[in-house]
Amino acid sequence: MTSAGETRAAIGQPLVVLDHVDKWFGQLHVLRDINLTVNRGEVVVVIGPSGSGKSTLCRAINRLETIDKGTISLDGQPLPQEGKELARLRAEVGMVFQSFNLFAHKTILENVTLGPIKVRKQKQADAERRAKELLDRVGVAHQAAKYPAQLSGGQQQRVAIARALAMEPKVMLFDEPTSALDPEMIAEVLDVMVELAEGGMTMIVVTHEMGFAREAANRVVFMADGQVVEENDPETFFTRPQSDRAKDFLGKILKH
Amino acid sequence: MDPVLDNLDLYWSGFLRSLGICLWGLVGSLALGTLIAAFRVSPIPSLRWFGTAWVTVIRNCPLTVVLFFFAFGFPELGINRSYYVFGVSALIVYTSPFVCEALRSGINAVSAGQAEAARAIGLTFTQSLGQVVLPQAFRTSIPPLGSVLIAMFKNAAVVGAFGVGQDLFSVGKGLANAQGYDALPVLTGVAVFYLLITLPAGAILALLERKVAIVR
Numbered sequence: 359m360t361s362a363g364e365t366r367a368a369i370g371q372p373l374v375v376l377d378h379v380d381k382w383f384g385q386l387h388v389l390r391d392i393n394l395t396v397n398r399g400e401v402v403v404v405i406g407p408s409g410s411g412k413s414t415l416c417r418a419i420n421r422l423e424t425i426d427k428g429t430i431s432l433d434g435q436p437l438p439q440e441g442k443e444l445a446r447l448r449a450e451v452g453m454v455f456q457s458f459n460l461f462a463h464k465t466i467l468e469n470v471t472l473g474p475i476k477v478r479k480q481k482q483a484d485a486e487r488r489a490k491e492l493l494d495r496v497g498v499a500h501q502a503a504k505y506p507a508q509l510s511g512g513q514q515q516r517v518a519i520a521r522a523l524a525m526e527p528k529v530m531l532f533d534e535p536t537s538a539l540d541p542e543m544i545a546e547v548l549d550v551m552v553e554l555a556e557g558g559m560t561m562i563v564v565t566h567e568m569g570f571a572r573e574a575a576n577r578v579v580f581m582a583d584g585q586v587v588e589e590n591d592p593e594t595f596f597t598r599p600q601s602d603r604a605k606d607f608l609g610k611i612l613k614h
Numbered sequence: 615m616d617p618v619l620d621n622l623d624l625y626w627s628g629f630l631r632s633l634g635i636c637l638w639g640l641v642g643s644l645a646l647g648t649l650i651a652a653f654r655v656s657p658i659p660s661l662r663w664f665g666t667a668w669v670t671v672i673r674n675c676p677l678t679v680v681l682f683f684f685a686f687g688f689p690e691l692g693i694n695r696s697y698y699v700f701g702v703s704a705l706i707v708y709t710s711p712f713v714c715e716a717l718r719s720g721i722n723a724v725s726a727g728q729a730e731a732a733r734a735i736g737l738t739f740t741q742s743l744g745q746v747v748l749p750q751a752f753r754t755s756i757p758p759l760g761s762v763l764i765a766m767f768k769n770a771a772v773v774g775a776f777g778v779g780q781d782l783f784s785v786g787k788g789l790a791n792a793q794g795y796d797a798l799p800v801l802t803g804v805a806v807f808y809l810l811i812t813l814p815a816g817a818i819l820a821l822l823e824r825k826v827a828i829v830r
């Protein structure tokens with residue numbers, strides 16, 4: 359059996375590198391000595407029990423959370439500490455949140471053009487043309503003039519993906535992008551993500567959607583208690599997990 | 615012999631003077647209050663500290679004390695301006711912490727997720743405040759901001775009484791004291807002209823509130 363990843367364009371050089379990363383929230387050791395390399399064009403699914411540090415890991419990669427030890431680098435550059443440099447880094451890293459987080463007072467089109475106009479200094483007309491292309495690609499082009507609250511959850515999440523893509527990021531982070539959605543909307547968002555993966559986008563995806571992992575991921579990273587416990591290709595991970603923690607976890611989610 | 619109708623031109627010029635104080639106070643206190651609110655939510659600890667100190671100290675000082683600081687304190691430091699400039703400045707400074715706190719309640723109502731999403735697409739702190747957080751915060755803050763601004767318009771009378779001169783309050787005082795009109799009708803006239811400022815202001819705020827309500 360081949361996973362989709364193997365049929366895609368060859369995996370490139372290391373893009374995101376976490377080297378001996380530790381983080382504490384007060385007494386709580388949320389990330390423990392994390393070492394993880396994600397190569398260009400690779401799709402990595404992060405899976406693990408609630409509270410294992412998956413969101414924190416994601417947020418650390420675009421420095422929405424600081425880390426206490428170790429280094430994280432993007433394309434060979436360590437993450438900047440503050441200010442303009444940090445803003446520039448974040449523009450290179452797209453992020454999609456569980457709760458969409460669209461800007462409530464802006465139209466769908468404005469949500470997508472804000473970054474390109476303010477950060478990339480694109481002309482409004484250029485930004486709008488590109489935004490419409492992206493909205494078309496995620497299937498919500500006809501909603502461009504509406505406000506976020508007028509869209510369904512699935513549509514909002516697809517807009518959020520378009521908003522991140524508009525910045526032409528080097529890597530996309532997804533933190534449980536479908537877990538706030540009704541079942542019938544999950545597929546429409548996953549379809550967009552699979553298409554993105556097939557297009558060669560580097561992606562780090564926190565999700566419990568095994569279908570997506572099997573179809574699109576090159577690798578599954580299993581986290582528990584702030585540690586990377588196991589890493590494997592999706593097929594091997596789901597059918598023959600090595601660690602007891604992973605066996606236990608899979609046993610629980612497969613029962614449902 | 616009607617104290618108000620006979621002196622309509624005096625009342626009118628007093629009204630314009632008071633309106634001027636109110637408008638300067640409006641623009642100035644909104645600008646300063648917004649700046650202090652931005653300080654209070656900024657990632658830089660010293661700015662946050664300054665913002666908190668500003669609000670705590672000034673919000674707990676009576677308006678007259680702030681006025682005296684400007685009128686008598688600043689000249690001692692060698693800063694001399696007209697009473698008008700001092701009066702309006704004192705009004706702006708006095709009102710700014712109230713504007714700041716009204717706005718901050720609005721800022722807190724904007725979901726943290728939206729601010730994070732703004733940072734995640736590469737907006738700087740100032741950009742995310744200006745583009746995402748404040749426009750929404752202003753809308754949700756209109757009712758409390760309205761109360762603050764109407765209170766400020768009324769405080770403009772205190773500033774007038776304190777020596778700016780030629781405003782509505784001074785006109786009333788002049789008519790009643792120097793020209794010997796009965797105080798009651800004179801003050802009724804003053805009140806009516808004040809209502810000409812505050813009632814339309816309230817109506818405009820209510821209209822704004824309906825116009826810019828955010829669909830959620």
Ligand SMILES: Nc1ncnc2c1ncn2[C@@H]1O[C@H](COP(=O)(O)OP(=O)(O)OP(=O)(O)O)[C@@H](O)[C@H]1O
Nearest residue numbers: 383384386388406407408409410411412413414415
């Ligand atoms: N801002 C914070 N302050 C303190 N503790 C936090 C904070 N954010 C997360 N935590 C704690 O850190 C641990 C890891 O949280 P994280 O959100 O990364 O887990 P997760 O794997 O994403 O879980 P879930 O599947 O529930 O989303 C949890 O125990 C959580 O309670």
Ligand SMILES: [Mg+2]
Nearest residue numbers: 412413414534
């Ligand atoms: Mg999480």
